[in-house]
Amino acid sequence: METVRNIIAQKSKLFEKSKQSIFWIQSTRPQDSLKGPIDLSWINVSVYSNQSYFNQFIGNLQTKFNLPSKGIQPHQIINDISGEAKHGNILAIMGSSGSGTILLNGKPSTVERITSCSAYVQQDDIFLANLTAREHLMYQAKLRMSPDTSQDAIIKRVEEVILELSLTKCADTIIGLKGSKKSISGGEMKRLAFASEILTNPSILFCDEPTSGLDSYMAYNVVSLLKSMANSKRTIIITIHQPSSDIFALLDQLLLISEGRLAFIGTSADALKFYSSLGMECPSNYNPADFFIQKISISPGNEQDDLQMVNMICDEFIESSYGQSLKKRLTQSTSIVNSDAYQSMFGHSLVYRSTYLTQFWVILSRSFLCNWREYSVTSTRFLETIALSLIMGFIYLRQEYNQESIMNITGALFMILINNTITPAVSVVNTFCHELPVFVREHNSGLYRVNVYFLCKTIAELPFFLILPSISLTICYWMINLNPNGTRFMVSLACIILVTNVSTSFGYLVGCLCQSLNAALSIAPTAISSLLIFAGLPINQRSIPKYIAWGKYLSWPYYGNEILVVNQWKGVKNISCPYWLNNRYITSTPYGHQIIDCTVTGEGVINKLSFSVGNVNFDFAMLFVLIVAFRLTALLGLHHRARSFR
Structure with missing residues (x-):
């Protein structure tokens, strides 16, 4: 019927x-x-x-x-x-x-x-x-x-x-x-x-x-x-x-x-x-x-x-x-x-039955209460973050500054980046899509505005995406023995927090645009995996064909990786090189001995990955831009989603 x-x-x-x-x-x-x-x-x-x-x-x-x-x-x-x-x-x-x-x-x-x-x-x-x-x-x-x-x-x-x-x-x-x-x-x-x-x-x-x-x-x-x-x-x-x-x-x-x-x-x-x-x-x-x-x-x-x-x-x-x-x-x-x-x-009835401020405070308090009651989800998030960070810390434990550690430290930075990119996005998609039917029904009943709901949801989720990346980086940073300078640690922390929040913004975007949870959970990891290719470690930036090289400008893992690598290696002057032979060293391989050029300075590592010290401020700015762009687009998608169900 x-x-x-x-x-x-x-x-x-x-x-x-x-x-x-x-x-x-x-x-x-x-x-x-x-x-x-x-x-x-x-x-x-x-x-x-x-x-x-x-x-x-x-x-x-x-x-x-x-x-x-x-x-x-x-x-x-x-x-x-x-x-x-x-x-x-x-x-x-x-x-x-x-x-x-x-x-x-x-x-x-x-x-x-x-x-x-x-x-x-x-x-x-x-x-x-x-x-x-x-x-x-x-x-x-x-x-x-x-x-x-x-x-x-x-x-x-x-x-x-x-x-x-x-x-x-x-x-x-x-x-x-x-x-x-x-x-x-x-x-x-x-x-x-x-x-x-x-x-x-x-x-x-x-x-x-x-x-x-x-x-x-x-x-x-x-x-x-x-x-x-x-x-x-x-x-x-x-x-x-x-x-x-x-x-x-x-x-x-x-x-x-x-x-x-x-x-x-x-x-x-x-x-x-x-x-x-x-x-x-x-x-x-x-x-x-x-x-x-x-x-x-x-x-x-x-x-x-x-x-x-x-x-x-x-x-x-x-x-x-x-x-x-x-x-x-x-x-x-x-x-x-x-x-x-x-x-x-x-008379003239109002489209919404309560004021903007009333809607804001009611939805915000309700969102915080619902998050607080998600005991199993919250505890799982924290345990997962701590466990993954400890595993990475033990795998890359106490790295020294030599030729082997260049790849190890660079790889560790990239893994920290991945953990704080995929997990937050998938987590947001999962929780956001489950709550969307309630939002659509209540909004179309005239209870609150779309932007009120989206703003309150964002604020209520923010503590998780400030605390969790901070825990993750703090554990990994000091166990791996990354750059011990306090300022360098704070720069890395700011970078990881921004990367996490870009990922959550992307999760909101996918959740708002997709018609089902299954579709969103399929699209989000696939899209992020594609963007990770441009991050600078899977493939050198100079090797990417020009017709697809523009993809790095949409890749927040690229901006985050450049910040982390530059922040780690900038100013490092003495990377040891064993068996010196005119800045080369001999290493054993399954096919015999091989002579490899030594990279003895941090600037050399940065240049080898096609990164630039002068791009750090631009990278931070682009992370902010992507957060705003993804969230505004998600808000527009949510508006369309609400109207399509009227």
């Missing part, structure tokens, strides 16, 4: 075709009140799926050159549907697979007005696993409720919702991952999802498949909860697929859709009477929901006959007393659309 999620959450991908389509809200509350009973009505609504970018491009060419446009018309989801949902009732939208469902008028002003008085509970329950249920609701309340709401009022409202939705037992339990042993139950997660949305006491509640993934007992409890919420004069609209007879008995109204057309809207009793008038009697002891779905479904292999049956049912409903009565009620209500009362009913 095309669900409410596909229409409402992706409203930017839909457009309304009929020029006569009208969608409005009829309020029974006082005009100066922001909460209260609301009746929802819509008339002659048609919806088409948006075209792909390729089809839009082809369509533009056809328009420009007056070519026929056959074959690229958008797919119609909803065909001229009218209906209403009354406060105090549950309206269940049912239909066969692929039917389509309800649209809230795509005009921006209407969306803002709907947002100000409604809430939307999506099918999938997505939460930050490291928060307790009470903490989650507190953060949600701070972002959803009015900016002038006091802390005491927020706490009071959260406790009221916890009590109303029977979450007291799990209020201080870590939410956890769905399906894991250390988490709240599926039913509790569903109730927590409802609790998040009703914090602002909305008059209209949209629910997408609220019983999905629950057993029959939990499903009945959830719909019973919705029934009790409807009894408090809320308007509840849900999509539901083949409810049990017990659940069906709780539903007040049905909206049956097939092939994008309205097959019935009204009470279940009236639905049975209407289908009975068409010669379709529901057998006794038979679930009416299954009966209705069976009559409006298109069966494989019998498409033509079933389609004729569906069209007959839809046509008969339009002409029936039920359809005519609906048309009359909606026609009488259309006068509200242009009235002054309607225009002033909602």
Whole structure:
């Protein structure tokens, strides 16, 4: 079934075709009140799926050159549907697979007005696993409720919702991952999802498949909860697929859709009477929901006959007393659309419900708390860093300044660089991609801005990427016996910290641009491995073909390696050379003795690797530039990601 999620959450991908389509809200509350009973009505609504970018491009060419446009018309989801949902009732939208469902008028002003008085509970329950249920609701309340709401009022409202939705037992339990042993139950997660949305006491509640993934007992409890919420004069609209007879008995109204057309809207009793008038009697002891779905479904292999049956049912409903009565009620209500009362009913709602500073402090504190609760991940990061550093320190332990140590020290610097390049990027990709679904949902619900989330996430992760590279370099530096000068150590430390943060910035970029975690984890190491080739050790810079040599300017390992090598070898004057023979020495190989030129100064080592002492300041500047460039590009990618899921 095309669900409410596909229409409402992706409203930017839909457009309304009929020029006569009208969608409005009829309020029974006082005009100066922001909460209260609301009746929802819509008339002659048609919806088409948006075209792909390729089809839009082809369509533009056809328009420009007056070519026929056959074959690229958008797919119609909803065909001229009218209906209403009354406060105090549950309206269940049912239909066969692929039917389509309800649209809230795509005009921006209407969306803002709907947002100000409604809430939307999506099918999938997505939460930050490291928060307790009470903490989650507190953060949600701070972002959803009015900016002038006091802390005491927020706490009071959260406790009221916890009590109303029977979450007291799990209020201080870590939410956890769905399906894991250390988490709240599926039913509790569903109730927590409802609790998040009703914090602002909305008059209209949209629910997408609220019983999905629950057993029959939990499903009945959830719909019973919705029934009790409807009894408090809320308007509840849900999509539901083949409810049990017990659940069906709780539903007040049905909206049956097939092939994008309205097959019935009204009470279940009236639905049975209407289908009975068409010669379709529901057998006794038979679930009416299954009966209705069976009559409006298109069966494989019998498409033509079933389609004729569906069209007959839809046509008969339009002409029936039920359809005519609906048309009359909606026609009488259309006068509200242009009235002054309607225009002033909602006022001007804000796109975001809280101020920029409130969003910033709430998301920042939440991000720090979630990171702090990642005990296993945090401890693994530190243990991995210490273990790798100790292993490298023992392998390259106490190097002396001779001909053999030139390769050893240069190789050790390169290995330090690799450890602080690949690991941070992959770590960021892994954690960032897991949290993106929560971000997309909350941002599209108007809780916070994209740049607020990205900035807070960056700040919350920063301590890790300052402390971990510092630990790594400190252990390796003194065990390997690198340049003992204190200033040289601080330069190396600054370089490694910058390289680590360029890598994390690249990880954010890949995570924002890739559509899945698997794709991001495949792309990030591959791209970094390619850039490591330009770092100066795998291949001498002078040997790289000119047509690809520009790649080093995108390679932060190149800038980092040049800084480390120059910082290590600059000013070194006495690299010993055994068996002197005019600045050459004899070494043994499997093929006999070989005479090799000695490199007796640090400048010689630097020149041999095609590095330059004068490039260090430029290298530092480029590391800063890459951090800014990668993060800005990642932010733009995150903006696009958020918009594509609306």
